[in-house]
Amino acid sequence: MRRVQVRKTHKLFIGGAFPRSESGRTLVVEGANVARASRKDLRDAVRIARQAGAGWSGATAYNRGQVLYRLAEMMEARRGALAAACRGKDEVDRAIDRVVWYAGWADKLAQVIGSANAVAGPYFNFTVPEPTGVVGIVAPAEPALLGLVSRLAPPLVGGNTVVVIASDAHPIAAVELAECVATADVPPGVVNILTGLRGELAPWLAGHMDVAGLDLAGADGDAAELERLGAENVKRIVRGKADEQSPYEIAAFLELKTVWHPVGF
Amino acid sequence: MTETKTPARGADRAPIPASWDYAPAPEARDIVKIADRYGLFIGGKLVEPLSRQRYTTLDPSREEPLAEIAQAGKADVAKAVRAARDAYTKTWSKLRPSERAKYLFRIARILQERSRELAVLESLNGGKPIRESRDVDLPLAAAHFFYYAGWADKLEYAFPGRTPRPIGVAGQIIPWNFPLLMLAWKIAPALAAGNTVVLKPAETTPLTALVFCDVVRQAELPPGVVNVVTGDGRTGAELVASDGVDKIAFTGSTEVGKAIQRAVAGSGKRLTLELGGKAANIVFDDAPLDQAVEGIVNGIYFNQGHVCCAGSRLFVQESIADAVITKLKRRMSTLRVGDPLDKNTDVGAINSKTQLDKIRALVESGVAEGAEIYQPPCRLPERGYWFAPTVFTNVAQSYRIAQEEIFGPVLSVLTFRTPEEAVEKANNTPYGLSAGVWTEKGSRILAMAARLRAGVVWANTYNRFDPASPFGGYKESGFGREGGLHGLEPYLRLEPR
Numbered sequence: 001m002r003r004v005q006v007r008k009t010h011k012l013f014i015g016g017a018f019p020r021s022e023s024g025r026t027l028v029v030e031g032a033n034v035a036r037a038s039r040k041d042l043r044d045a046v047r048i049a050r051q052a053g054a055g056w057s058g059a060t061a062y063n064r065g066q067v068l069y070r071l072a073e074m075m076e077a078r079r080g081a082l083a084a085a086c087r088g089k090d091e092v093d094r095a096i097d098r099v100v101w102y103a104g105w106a107d108k109l110a111q112v113i114g115s116a117n118a119v120a121g122p123y124f125n126f127t128v129p130e131p132t133g134v135v136g137i138v139a140p141a142e143p144a145l146l147g148l149v150s151r152l153a154p155p156l157v158g159g160n161t162v163v164v165i166a167s168d169a170h171p172i173a174a175v176e177l178a179e180c181v182a183t184a185d186v187p188p189g190v191v192n193i194l195t196g197l198r199g200e201l202a203p204w205l206a207g208h209m210d211v212a213g214l215d216l217a218g219a220d221g222d223a224a225e226l227e228r229l230g231a232e233n234v235k236r237i238v239r240g241k242a243d244e245q246s247p248y249e250i251a252a253f254l255e256l257k258t259v260w261h262p263v264g265f
Numbered sequence: 266m267t268e269t270k271t272p273a274r275g276a277d278r279a280p281i282p283a284s285w286d287y288a289p290a291p292e293a294r295d296i297v298k299i300a301d302r303y304g305l306f307i308g309g310k311l312v313e314p315l316s317r318q319r320y321t322t323l324d325p326s327r328e329e330p331l332a333e334i335a336q337a338g339k340a341d342v343a344k345a346v347r348a349a350r351d352a353y354t355k356t357w358s359k360l361r362p363s364e365r366a367k368y369l370f371r372i373a374r375i376l377q378e379r380s381r382e383l384a385v386l387e388s389l390n391g392g393k394p395i396r397e398s399r400d401v402d403l404p405l406a407a408a409h410f411f412y413y414a415g416w417a418d419k420l421e422y423a424f425p426g427r428t429p430r431p432i433g434v435a436g437q438i439i440p441w442n443f444p445l446l447m448l449a450w451k452i453a454p455a456l457a458a459g460n461t462v463v464l465k466p467a468e469t470t471p472l473t474a475l476v477f478c479d480v481v482r483q484a485e486l487p488p489g490v491v492n493v494v495t496g497d498g499r500t501g502a503e504l505v506a507s508d509g510v511d512k513i514a515f516t517g518s519t520e521v522g523k524a525i526q527r528a529v530a531g532s533g534k535r536l537t538l539e540l541g542g543k544a545a546n547i548v549f550d551d552a553p554l555d556q557a558v559e560g561i562v563n564g565i566y567f568n569q570g571h572v573c574c575a576g577s578r579l580f581v582q583e584s585i586a587d588a589v590i591t592k593l594k595r596r597m598s599t600l601r602v603g604d605p606l607d608k609n610t611d612v613g614a615i616n617s618k619t620q621l622d623k624i625r626a627l628v629e630s631g632v633a634e635g636a637e638i639y640q641p642p643c644r645l646p647e648r649g650y651w652f653a654p655t656v657f658t659n660v661a662q663s664y665r666i667a668q669e670e671i672f673g674p675v676l677s678v679l680t681f682r683t684p685e686e687a688v689e690k691a692n693n694t695p696y697g698l699s700a701g702v703w704t705e706k707g708s709r710i711l712a713m714a715a716r717l718r719a720g721v722v723w724a725n726t727y728n729r730f731d732p733a734s735p736f737g738g739y740k741e742s743g744f745g746r747e748g749g750l751h752g753l754e755p756y757l758r759l760e761p762r
Contacts, residue, residue, distance in 0.1 A: 112425060115735075115749065115750055115751070117731070117733045117734045117735070117749055118733050119729075119731035119733050119734050120408065120731055120733075121729070121731070123726065123729060123731075125731070125733075125734050127734075127735050127749065127751065130715075132739075212740070223531055224530050224531020224532075225530075225531075227526075227530035227531055228527045228530040228531075230526075230530075231523045231524075231526035231527040231530065232523065233695065233740070233741055234519070234522065234523060234526065234538065234540065234740065234741045234742075234743060234744065236744050246426065246427075246761070247425075247426075248424075248427070248759055255720065255739050256720065256735055256737070256746050256751055257714070257719070257720060257721070257722060257739075258720065258721050258722070258734055258735050258736065258749075259714045259721075259722045259723075259724060260721070260722070260723045260724065260726055260729050260734070261710065261724045261725060261726070262725055262726050
């Protein structure tokens with residue numbers, strides 16, 4: 001007897017939960033019904049990401065590194081499902097390795113990106129990196145999984161919280177990744193992933209006053225308009241590459257804080 | 266003032282004056298030769314503007330004209346950008362980095378040699394006290410060139426795993442509060458990284474930038490590496506819009522910064538912005554009060570409060586509020602407001618009529634909204650643009666004087682009870698440039714420093730600057746850093762090795 005498969009409902013990922021869109025809308029993409037997030041879903045996600053910021057940025061770097069490593073563990077355990085949502089096992093392997101690579105950066109950033117500064121006077125002066133805040137990511141379409149992971153991991157390991165607009169064309173990889181995130185001890189609200197129509201969501205993400213940074217990796221013709229909208233609160237805006245790996249990807253969403261104190265008895 | 270007291274002891278002693286007045290101690294201005302009119306500095310020469318337009322730059326302390334300045338138009342900006350591009354491709358990018366370094370060292374030395382002249386000119390054209398131009402602006406400007414000169418041939422050590430390359434032509438727009446120092450902050454790292462520049466000084470303070478062109482000439486810098494186009498905001502907008510510019514660096518108001526960010530959107534131009542601020546200066550009950558009061562005064566009255574990182578919101582722990590305010594008012598009464606060229610002057614002239622009007626309007630709003638105003642008795646000169654040092658108490662968070670950048674010698678005092686409340690209130694602003702913390706408790710300094718959303722935190726000090734120390738904002742105070750290793754990054758493309 002042939003067993004009838006239990007199918008998955010592809011939902012949004014907001015605040016550690018998997019809600020449907022409050023609008024009740026879905027899209028048919030890649031042969032599945034996928035939630036079509038509304039502006040209200042986006043605003044909820046930003047609000048929750050902002051609330052989650054204090055905890056995540058306040059966590060020790062060691063802890064953040066372990067959580068990211070745990071994400072790689074969860075991805076390893078779900079290789080099959082992830083592979084089905086992208087180009088295959090090779091891409092999954094690279095995505096997992098990338099998460100492991102970034103996990104190791106958490107407690108090294110301050111040493112590589114920060115500095116002690118020799119000022120001409122009796123002052124102790126140092127510079128440390130800190131997270132920017134809520135980072136909005138317009139995920140690239142290809143490679144569906146590796147591209148998303150390449151844009152998500154850097155702001156995350158730096159201590160930011162993120163709101164991702166998944167690619168219109170390949171949202172399933174984002175939904176699968178959300179399920180890994182949900183079981184990886186990532187605190188609720190630190191990663192939020194919305195599926196739907198980019199054109200409908202991205203302008204509201206770019207213009208949102210509680211979003212501090214913007215990665216427009218997946219934007220094309222709309223990039224200039226999104227950058228313009230981002231200027232309203234002086235967002236840090238990058239157009240990240242879908243397959244890039246370096247500490248400078250992390251630095252794009254780090255602020256540098258310099259502290260002075262007099263030296264004396 | 267020479268009121269005398271009856272001698273307390275001994276009739277044989279001379280009467281003791283109740284207070285000593287300062288004799289005038291003006292710095293001689295004849296060290297500066299100001300031309301009647303200046304052209305634009307393009308391709309190594311001062312040239313007449315194609316726009317044929319000029320405006321008059323003033324001494325704000327006397328409202329007297331100093332010189333006729335060119336208002337660069339679109340064609341002038343295009344010409345300057347072409348000169349910068351030519352210099353980039355033909356000379357500057359081909360020069361060995363160690364040779365580039367030596368040019369910058371030369372500039373640093375010439376600035377030191379001509380520092381008295383430039384300090385006097387800075388005070389004449391900008392209104393700031395000579396004590397500050399002499400002791401802060403000039404030494405720091407020279408130090409900036411000296412610091413970045415040393416980086417020019419060491420760039421490969423700055424960014425692990427990357428090969429640094431120059432960007433090309435940088436368009437740089439600077440403000441009027443520290444004209445020559447901001448020029449140094451912009452030009453030194455840009456040139457060290459191998460770029461050429463087109464700099465637009467502020468409309469009201471072009472003179473030190475124009476004399477800097479003579480420094481460039483003395484240093485025998487290849488023509489076109491540094492170009493200076495003067496003018497108002499229209500000139501800046503032309504520079505931002507220019508297709509030949511690869512990078513824009515702007516220091517100025519948040520409003521203009523946002524307009525620039527919108528203007529370059531989608532162009533692929535690199536951008537750094539150093540914008541406004543509304544810094545919190547936080548005094549805890551265990552702080553050394555006399556020291557803190559000096560820090561408060563330096564924080565807000567330094568350079569007439571024309572400082573983007575000025576400590577314009579004072580948060581005092583409630584239990585010591587009365588004591589701090591009393592000490593502060595007493596200290597304010599000793600501030601000497603007047604002739605910028607007098608070596609005893611603490612607070613000089615407001616930079617322009619426009620700025621004075623803005624300060625007045627905001628101060629009026631503070632009074633109207635219900636804050637209590639205090640200004641020490643001081644006689645302001647009749648001519649020129651002046652504003653007395655001002656402190657507001659009884660200020661609510663919602664008042665405009667607690668929210669908006671005044672950019673003048675105006676302090677708003679607020680109180681708090683717990684460190685959490687101080688952090689909450691201090692961060693309750695779209696700005697995030699700087700902050701101050703005064704306490705004797707080390708762990709509290711570090712906890713406060715970590716939680717204040719600001720790019721520079723001064724603990725038990727305020728308004729310190731150094732070329733080795735990165736400076737720049739969080740949030741709507743901008744992005745990118747100036748100073749230090751981090752100040753190189755905006756002027757480099759970091760290519761994978």
